[in-house]
Amino acid sequence: MTTLKSKLQADLNAAIKERDELRSSTLRLTLTAITKEEVAGTVKRELSDDEITKVITREAKKRREAAEAFAQGGRAEQAERERAEGEVLAVYLPKQLTDEELREIVVQAVEKARAAGAEGPRAMGQVMKIVNPEVAGQAEGGRVAALVKQVLAAG
Template identity: 60%
Template sequence: MAELKDRLQSDLTAAMKSRDDVRTRTLRSVLTAISTEEASGQSARELGDEDVLRVLTREAKKRREAAEAFEEGGRTDQAAAERAEGDVLADYLPEQLGDEELRGLVSAVITETGAEGPKAMGQVMKQVTPRVAGRAEGSRVAAEVKRQLTA
């Protein structure tokens, strides 16, 4: 069912065999986050690829934010470690949308929905978010939607 989860598990085994500490640590952490997500909620369930992708995106964002915080605090060694883990996670995420692609997607949704003004932001975001599906950070999407609705 979850091909992405199976890939993560087999890659973890390969990383352990090759003694790749960064990849091993990162994949263990992500698989733990996936297991936690599966166990939480009303009923335990196995996550599908879309849900696993959501967890991966969230974990990558955590690494990015942690790296920035460590960098600001002058802890460049820790920031580099967080970035290295983020690079490992990037291998499992879909290719990110470029600015031009994101602009076009948001513009198309605004045209389809007939949305006008900042009050329509929620309506547009509701339509854009599934189409983006892990290919652009939510804050980046929101900024573009806001920009186009206020222009």
């Protein structure tokens, strides 16, 4: 069974052979982030595929935020590069939920929380506890939280 890390490594080697600078530099940076995570703490360890997915998600989020910052700063070329790197990483992430799919999960979670007696803005934490395990890796936390707030406010 190949791990996600070994797939990244193999794809990096292929990208280097193909002289694909964008893919090779993006994968190299991502593998570095994974290695950093593995040696963080007191004991070096192998990350599980789930943990590696979290690292890739974090790297993809950095690319998205950098692309927005560059676009706002009028640096279209850098913004485009960051977006392209984000697309390289998206290949290794679970398929992201559509807005409709995410809304459906959030609405059900809000109903569950209300059934358990949670009301209004205070229900936010309880709803997030229900939603997060269901959407892990398939939707960014900020996007989930914004939608939960919106659904709770709509009552």
